[in-house]
Amino acid sequence: EELEKHGKLPSAWKSFAPIVIPIIxxxxxxxxxxxxxxxxxxxxxTICNFFGTPVNALLVGVAFSFLLLPKFDSETLNGWIGESLKDAATILVVTAAGGAFGNVIKEIKVGDYIGQSLSGLSLGIFLPFIIAAALKTAQGSSTVAIVTTSALLYPLLPVLGLNSEMGKVLTVMAIGAGAMTVSHANDSYFWVVTQFSGMDVKTAYKTQTVATLIQGLVTIATVFVLSLFLL
Structure with missing residues (x-):
């Protein structure tokens, strides 16, 4: 039935090329x-550096995706591009808005304020998690949360008792746990999941958002247990 609906399916290498080649x-x-x-x-x-740039690598992946077209004509091409834009538009807009908001937070030094406010508390290994989670939840970008939290905490490691090699490892793990807590409407990954799975926003909040909260809490609990034995 699927074969009759879509016609002859592409070979395995054509199917995987748009994904695998950019990664390579x-x-x-x-x-x-x-x-x-x-x-x-x-x-x-020079060639590797040029094509290894994420934007250029993804453009090569897009070029390989045209091999998946059943027939290369304007009607099919316009249909594919139109459908892609419809699915990706929300993700692109939210990602751009989240990036802009992240820059606003970075410029007004919210991260510095959070770090200074919490640094006086005896939170130990939980401090990196709390700061990263607060930044992630506020602006949606895990990358911004990781980079900002790392910059804030590095001078505080001796005060927190995390200045040893193992302490630094556990700090990185705690920051990673916080940087995935939680994924909601200001996170582009949230919209990737909802748009491409057909999940409505209400369901996504009940599943994905709650799941990222649970994974963050479980991870920091694991890091805390490790710190009891390794520090």
Whole structure:
């Protein structure tokens, strides 16, 4: 029935190429940037650096996705592009808005205020988690939460008793736990899940948002238990 509906399905390599090839290109770009220069410093390194840039790698992936078209004509192409834009528009808008809001928070030093307010409390390994979770929940970007929390906490590690090598490892784990707590409407990943799974927002809040809260709490609890034995 599916075969009759969609016609002949593409081969495995055509199906996976738009996903796998950009990953390979970005991996090669990262390797080419190693200080040891594993690819030398000639043309091959330049090519790897160019196509390893995420935007360029994804453009190559888009080019390979055209191989999946059953027939390459304007009607099919316009249909695919229109459907893609319809699904991706919300994600792109929310991602852009979240990025802008994240920059606003960064510029007005909210992270600094949170860090200074909480640094006087004896929270230990929970402090990195709380700051990262507050930033993640406020502006949606895990990357901003990780980078900002790391910059805030580094000078405070001796005060928190986390200045040892193992303390730094546990701090990174605690920041990671906080940076995924919680995913909701200001997080582009939230909309990726809802849009492509057909899930309505109410259901997503009950499932994905709650799930990210649980995973964050379970992770920080695990980190705390580890700290009892390793610090």
């Amino acid at each position: 290109l970005m991996a090669l770009g990262s390797i080419a940037s190693f200080p040891s220069h594993p690819f030398g410093e000639g043309a091959f390194k």
